[in-house]
Amino acid sequence: MVIKVAAGIILRSDQIFVALRSSKQHQGGCWEFPGGKCEPDEEPSLALARELQEECGIEVVKASPFRVIRHDYTDKSVELHFYEVTDFIGEPSGKEGQEVAWVSYAGLSDLTFPEANVPIVDALLQRHLG
Ligand SMILES: Nc1nc2c([nH]c(=O)n2[C@@H]2O[C@H](COP(=O)(O)OP(=O)(O)OP(=O)(O)O)[C@@H](O)[C@H]2O)c(=O)[nH]1
């Protein structure tokens, strides 16, 4: 079974909002683009809006599809729908107590992301730093 997930690359003035996954979560200790699992029959764009409200306390105003990544971990398979979130209402924070940070594009390389995110981080770096 493939788990469908929506995740937001929240952008503001050349900085990206990231969150730390807790040690109890799948891929715990890795940084993530906030988001979560789609409910059955829920469109990824709606799951994105719901998850970013729940986890970061923001209302998504503009989100553009970025990439869809299918990845098989040893313990589960995911289909990640990444969106670039370029307009939102509210100040993103760690609503569920998670550590969060705004990082520069270059700063992304210093963080450990889940394996599935590697092509995403590469694409962001490629586009921004050339
Ligand atoms: N949110 C998020 N999940 C990711 C990313 N990359 C990645 O492989 N995942 C995987 O996607 C899956 C679902 O994400 P999640 O744990 O945030 O789901 P959720 O918010 O609904 O959590 P819950 O199970 O506590 O309700 C996890 O297996 C997670 O490891 C990412 O950048 N962001």
Ligand SMILES: [Mg+2]
């Ligand atoms: Mg989540």
